[in-house]
Amino acid sequence: MTAVPLLEIRNLTVEFATRRGAVQAVKSIDVSVAKGETVAIVGESGSGKSVTSYAVVRILDRAGRVAEGTISFSGVDLVAADEAQMRDLRGREISMIFQNPRAALNPIRKVGKQIEDVLLQHVQATRATAKEKAVEALTKVKIARPEERYDAYPFELSGGMCQRVVIALALACQPQLLIADEPTTGLDVTTQKAVMDLIVELTRERGMSTILITHDLGLAAAYCDKVVVMEKGKVVETALASEIFRNPQHPYTRRLMQATPRLGTSLADLLLDAPQTVPAEARTAVTEPKPAAEAGPLMQVENLVKEYPRAATGALLAKLMGKAEPEKPAFRAVDGISFSIARGETLGLVGESGCGKSTTSMMVTRLIDPSGGKIIFDGTDIGAIPAKQFAASPHRRRIQMVFQDPTDSLNPRFTAERAIADPIMRMGAVKGRDALRARCEDLARLVGLPVELIDRFPHQLSGGQKARVGIARAIALDPDLVILDEPTAALDVSVQAVVLNLLEELKGRLGMSYLFVSHDLNVVRLLCDRVIVMKTGSIVEEGTAEEVLGDPKAEYTRELLTAIPHPLL
Amino acid sequence: MLRMIGQRLMTTIPSVIGVIIVTFLLTRVLPGDTAAYFAGPAASPQAIIEIRSKLGLDQPLPVQFVSYVTALVKGDLGTSLTTGQPVTADLAARLPASAELTLAGLLLAMAVALPLGILAAVKQGSWIDHLCRVVATAGVSLPVFFTGLLLVYVFYFLLGWSPAPLGRLDVFASEPPRVTGLLLIDTLLARDFETFRGAFAQLILPAVTLAIFSLAPITRMTRASMLAVLGADFVRTARASGLTNRKVIGTYAFRNAMLPVVTTLGMVFSFLLGANVLVEKVFAWPGVGSYAVEALIASDYAPIQGFVLTMAILYVALNLMIDVLYGVIDPRVRLEG
Numbered sequence: 072m073t074a075v076p077l078l079e080i081r082n083l084t085v086e087f088a089t090r091r092g093a094v095q096a097v098k099s100i101d102v103s104v105a106k107g108e109t110v111a112i113v114g115e116s117g118s119g120k121s122v123t124s125y126a127v128v129r130i131l132d133r134a135g136r137v138a139e140g141t142i143s144f145s146g147v148d149l150v151a152a153d154e155a156q157m158r159d160l161r162g163r164e165i166s167m168i169f170q171n172p173r174a175a176l177n178p179i180r181k182v183g184k185q186i187e188d189v190l191l192q193h194v195q196a197t198r199a200t201a202k203e204k205a206v207e208a209l210t211k212v213k214i215a216r217p218e219e220r221y222d223a224y225p226f227e228l229s230g231g232m233c234q235r236v237v238i239a240l241a242l243a244c245q246p247q248l249l250i251a252d253e254p255t256t257g258l259d260v261t262t263q264k265a266v267m268d269l270i271v272e273l274t275r276e277r278g279m280s281t282i283l284i285t286h287d288l289g290l291a292a293a294y295c296d297k298v299v300v301m302e303k304g305k306v307v308e309t310a311l312a313s314e315i316f317r318n319p320q321h322p323y324t325r326r327l328m329q330a331t332p333r334l335g336t337s338l339a340d341l342l343l344d345a346p347q348t349v350p351a352e353a354r355t356a357v358t359e360p361k362p363a364a365e366a367g368p369l370m371q372v373e374n375l376v377k378e379y380p381r382a383a384t385g386a387l388l389a390k391l392m393g394k395a396e397p398e399k400p401a402f403r404a405v406d407g408i409s410f411s412i413a414r415g416e417t418l419g420l421v422g423e424s425g426c427g428k429s430t431t432s433m434m435v436t437r438l439i440d441p442s443g444g445k446i447i448f449d450g451t452d453i454g455a456i457p458a459k460q461f462a463a464s465p466h467r468r469r470i471q472m473v474f475q476d477p478t479d480s481l482n483p484r485f486t487a488e489r490a491i492a493d494p495i496m497r498m499g500a501v502k503g504r505d506a507l508r509a510r511c512e513d514l515a516r517l518v519g520l521p522v523e524l525i526d527r528f529p530h531q532l533s534g535g536q537k538a539r540v541g542i543a544r545a546i547a548l549d550p551d552l553v554i555l556d557e558p559t560a561a562l563d564v565s566v567q568a569v570v571l572n573l574l575e576e577l578k579g580r581l582g583m584s585y586l587f588v589s590h591d592l593n594v595v596r597l598l599c600d601r602v603i604v605m606k607t608g609s610i611v612e613e614g615t616a617e618e619v620l621g622d623p624k625a626e627y628t629r630e631l632l633t634a635i636p637h638p639l640l
Numbered sequence: 641m642l643r644m645i646g647q648r649l650m651t652t653i654p655s656v657i658g659v660i661i662v663t664f665l666l667t668r669v670l671p672g673d674t675a676a677y678f679a680g681p682a683a684s685p686q687a688i689i690e691i692r693s694k695l696g697l698d699q700p701l702p703v704q705f706v707s708y709v710t711a712l713v714k715g716d717l718g719t720s721l722t723t724g725q726p727v728t729a730d731l732a733a734r735l736p737a738s739a740e741l742t743l744a745g746l747l748l749a750m751a752v753a754l755p756l757g758i759l760a761a762v763k764q765g766s767w768i769d770h771l772c773r774v775v776a777t778a779g780v781s782l783p784v785f786f787t788g789l790l791l792v793y794v795f796y797f798l799l800g801w802s803p804a805p806l807g808r809l810d811v812f813a814s815e816p817p818r819v820t821g822l823l824l825i826d827t828l829l830a831r832d833f834e835t836f837r838g839a840f841a842q843l844i845l846p847a848v849t850l851a852i853f854s855l856a857p858i859t860r861m862t863r864a865s866m867l868a869v870l871g872a873d874f875v876r877t878a879r880a881s882g883l884t885n886r887k888v889i890g891t892y893a894f895r896n897a898m899l900p901v902v903t904t905l906g907m908v909f910s911f912l913l914g915a916n917v918l919v920e921k922v923f924a925w926p927g928v929g930s931y932a933v934e935a936l937i938a939s940d941y942a943p944i945q946g947f948v949l950t951m952a953i954l955y956v957a958l959n960l961m962i963d964v965l966y967g968v969i970d971p972r973v974r975l976e977g
Contacts, residue, residue: 130879133764162882169880174873177892179970188891189881224971240881 076103077280078127078248083140085119085126096122098304099140104248109274109281111291111312113327114301115563116534120284123301124250128165129157145247163193166241168270170253172233176225182236183209183221186243193244208239212269230424231262235269242273249274252284259423259590264634267294286563288331292316293636300324330568332593338575341568341597367450368411369552369584370435375444375454377405377430404430406608407444412552417578417585419599419616421592421631427608429556432588436472436554437461449551468498471550475557477537481529487540488525491515494547514543519573535566542573546581554586559594571598592635596620604628648963652956659952660712664705667941674939678721695721708945717949718942722935727946731928735950736821737808738927741919742912744824744843745850746905753855754901757862761870762889772859780856788849788922795845803841805923813838846923850916854908861904865897872896898969906962910955 085097097119104110112120125131127142127149142149144165149157169175177185186205190196196204202221209217212235225233234254241249251270255263271294274281285291291298291312298315300308300323308321319325330341378401405427412418422428433439435446437458446454453466461467471494474480481490491511495501501510515525520539529537538558545553555574559567575598578585589595595602595616602619604612604627612625623629675692676683683691692698696707711718717727760772795802803810808823816823816830824843827836869875870893878892917929928947935943966973 128880130876158882158884160882161880167877167880169873169877171873175877177874177878177896178972179896180891188878188883188887192881192883192887226972237877240877 077106077108077145078102078104078282079141079143080123080127081141081143083123083126083142084138085122085131086136086138088134088136093138095138096135096304097126100301100304100306102299102306102309104280104282106247106280107275107278108297109271109283109295110297110299111283111285111295112299112301113285113288113291115286115327115565117303118301119304120301121252124167124252124282124284127250128161128167130161159193162189162241162246163195163244164246165248165250166244166246168234168237168241168249168251168254170256172237172254173225173228173230175237176233176240178225181222181224182228183223186236186240189240189243195244204243208243209236211242211273212236212239214239230258231266234258234262234266238266238270238273242277245277246279248280248282250282250284253286254283255290256286260592260631260634261423263290264636267636270294287636288316288328288564289333289636300327326565330564332564332568332571332591332597336597338572338597342572369414369416369449370412371445371447372411372435373409373445373447374407375405375409375431375434375446376403376407376442377427377434377439378403378442401442403608405434405441408603408605408608408610409444410603410610410613412584412586414551415578415582415584416601417587417599419595419602420586420588420605421590421595421602422605423590423631425607426605428588428605431605432472432554432556432586435586436470437467438472468494468548469551470554471545471548471552472554472556473541473545473558476561477534477541477558478529478561480541481537483529486526486528487515487520487532487536490529490540491525491543491547494544499548510547511543514547515539517546517577518543519569533566534562535569538562538566538570539573542570542577546577546583549581550583552584552586554588556588557590560589560591567594574598592620592631604631644967645960645964648960652960656949656952656956659949660709661705663945663948664708665701667944668701668704670939674721674941677939712949717946720935720943721940722938722943727942730931730943731946731950732821734926734928734931736823737925738913738916738920738929740808740822740824741843741846741925741927742850742909742916743822744847745912745916746854746909748847748851749854749858749908750905752851753858754862756855757859757901758866758889758894760859760863761866764867769863772863776856776859779852779854782852783918784849784853784916785918785922787852788846788919791845791849792922802845803838805842805845807924807926808839808842809835810838810842842923846919846925849919849922850912854912857904857908858901862897862901865900866893869893869897895969899966902962902965902969906958910951910958913951913954 080100080102082099082101083097084095084099086093086095100119100123102110102112102123112123114120122131122135125135126137127144129149129152131137137150140150144160147156147160149160152160176182183202183205186208187196187201190201190204190208191198206217206221209220214220214232214235220228220232220236225236228236238254249270254270255266258266267290270281273279281295283291283295295312298308298310298312299306300315300321302323308315308319308324310320315324316328319328332341380401408427408431410418420428420431430439434441434454437446437453437456440458441454444454445452448466448470451466453461453464453470456464456466485493488508488511491514492507495507495510499510501507511525512522515522518539520536520543524532524536529540532540541558558574559570562570571594574585577583585598587595587599599616601614602612602616603610604619604625606627612619612623612628614624619628620632623632673688675688675695675697679688679691689698696704699707708718715728717731719725720727720730723730756768756772756775760769763769792805796805809815813835816826816832816835819826819829823839824836827833827839870889875888875893878888883892913928916927917933919925920927920930928950932944932947934940935947963973
């Protein structure tokens with residue numbers, strides 16, 4: 072490591088002006104990045120990790136300002152630099168890659184043109200050579216058929232492909248420092264691996280320094296030299312990646328590591344000091360356990376198919392002109408799958424985006440109609456009841472769902488109580504305001520939501536609290552089967568650990584079965600008894616969680632497993 | 641693209657048919673008796689009946705409708721009883737006047753509103769943002785006949801800078817050979833700069849009146865839409881790659897912000913075209929709005945039907961143009977078409 076770091080952040084404090092006065096998002100932090108070094112800034116939401124990087128590039132929004140401290144980049148003071156100077160540095164010396172690559176690209180400009188814009192801005196190309204250089208940049212990020220992709224718009228590319236374009240954009244001018252802000256969040260594991268490998272390869276090749284901002288400890292461990300852990304705007308620990316995971320010093324780091332699902336841990340291990348997820352008073356069961364299980368599985372899915380017609384372009388005109396094109400075959404999102412869920416079992420449904428897992432869960436929840444096959448629930452073929460009428464069916468009460476985004480799945484104008492009461496008011500037997508209130512309070516206690524919070528609106532609750540409201544709503548009608556659609560994907564790891572434990576405990580106490588849809592294999596390993604792996608609408612592997620995730624038979628499952636970065640090697 | 645236009649045109653056929661039926665029925669159920677109006681106050685009942693049968697108004701409604709549609713197919717909108725001219729001729733003479741006025745007003749409004757809206761969004765909370773708000777509120781809260789009269793009072797009566805507000809051209813000036821019907825363009829085509837100046841001087845006050853009124857929706861929409869886009873991730877990417885402000889705002893933000901603005905422009909234009917009767921009245925502008933109102937007062941069916949139908953078709957054409965423009969701006973729309 073060289074003596075003079077490439078980037079040196081000293082005593083940096085960033086303030087945001089809010090209605091309630093200035094709020095410090097980053098509090099006197101010190102970070103340094105040497106030439107050629109890869110540094111991870113790790114932390115949960117609100118830790119100030121992104122704000123730090125925005126302060127470096129000086130793209131904080133209007134309300135934010137550097138209140139104190141210095142940022143020097145190869146001898147230039149970035150806090151004092153004027154706007155023109157900063158503009159020259161951005162993109163040419165310091166580049167950024169962002170989360171959500173599709174949104175990070177201008178939706179109505181060809182990707183090639185967007186790369187050209189940067190090249191021309193920093194005089195890395197002339198108008199005559201710009202196109203050639205842009206194609207070259209696309210080639211470097213290993214985009215197949217770069218000449219064709221030059222003319223593509225972001226919406227025509229996959230998420231992984233968009234991220235490659237963003238990387239091409241960031242590296243087009245050969246900067247010295249790359250800041251990657253959650254570059255792979257929201258991408259599938261295999262895509263994540265490909266993108267991270269690409270970033271590492273390209274930056275090593277050029278001797279660049281990299282700052283990787285992430286909430287994923289595994290990612291930080293697998294790809295970085297040094298790790299900076301941030302909590303609530305402060306740096307709590309800075310250490311070499313190889314050191315920090317073996318011997319974490321700060322309690323927060325330890326807690327974070329503990330909460331990260333990984334090989335050889337159990338659900339309870341995720342919680343450091345294992346606080347009781349359900350307060351003692353709620354343990355006197357509010358709900359009677361279900362009567363002893365009858366024979367046979369709870370749900371039996373047979374040969375389930377969902378087809379979507381292909382978009383018919385110009386069909387009306389063609390028909391009118393008597394030139395109807397031959398019908399294109401429908402797109403099969405789910406291609407004849409069969410599985411069963413036993414009583415009291417948690418079945419994991421795993422696969423990458425587009426594999427049909429969400430479509431399957433929607434059909435099983437009876438929100439959309441299958442194109443073929445049977446969904447036999449407790450002896451009745453509920454697949455035969457149209458989705459529109461299912462809400463009125465007595466079976467609706469017995470199949471409930473917890474949705475992916477705890478914020479978006481709550482009505483912003485409903486209080487937590489109203490949200491929990493909603494299904495009860497529609498289908499429950501509870502009558503009268505007081506009884507309803509009492510039931511909601513019971514449910515809140517059951518999911519570990521402080522009762523005094525149930526009059527709050529969603530925006531007044533934290534992510535974990537909103538997740539609890541969503542769970543309370545799902546179990547309000549005492550269902551037999553709960554479909555969990557990535558219930559913790561939007562949560563920080565420490566919150567995820569608590570929620571997963573809560574789910575496990577509730578299942579046992581209320582005698583429910585779960586269908587757990589997820590792309591996170593580590594979480595699936597912890598929570599599920601059996602696992603189904605789906606790819607392009609079909610099941611490629613099925614078995615107990617240990618079998619499938621411990622000793623995969625299918626090539627695809629192996630591919631998924633090896634793509635997961637492991638923090639503790 | 642052509643295919644999309646063709647499809648869009650097909651879908652408009654039912655609405656045009658609907659407009660034909662509804663206007664026909666509406667003009668028939670409105671109170672007022674055309675025959676009585678034209679026979680004059682002193683006419684005998686006999687004379688009124690005679691006029692009624694001459695006009696075909698004694699026929700049952702379906703029969704009247706069939707003859708109306710038959711004529712319509714031949715491009716005959718009937719004859720105006722007030723002017724004695726075929727309605728098609730009247731509209732052809734007056735529509736360009738309205739179009740010229742509306743277009744001029746809209747272009748003027750855009751020239752002020754777009755930069756103002758963009759600046760207000762870029763410098764949110766600054767004096768220019770407040771100015772934008774004041775201008776927009778003031779513009780929309782002053783009725784057009786008031787602004788029009790005020791402008792006439794100041795610029796014609798007090799200052800004497802502008803000519804008398806009496807139509808499109810000075811009475812002594814001769815009209816240029818008719819090509820587009822838009823005087824500004826026709827005079828230029830005829831290289832008659834004297835008349836061009838005259839027509840321009842006549843146009844400026846009513847156009848400003850309209851522009852002031854339509855400033856508000858365009859400015860506010862531009863500002864709101866720009867604000868939304870400026871907060872988008874791709875603008876952050878553009879900034880983080882060191883692009884100049886000009887490039888970020890012009891190429892990246894503004895083009896994306898254009899979509900809702902284009903929709904608003906279309907709505908404002910079609911609204912102005914039909915609804916600038918008051919301005920036409922104040923400036924004695926020979927447009928279609930005042931023509932339709934006069935016909936309505938006289939219970940003169942044919943011009944009203946012709947006017948509504950023309951407006952409907954214009955509206956359809958305008959919407960088509962906006963859709964095409966959408967496709968030009970946004971590649972995603974092109975795909976769906």
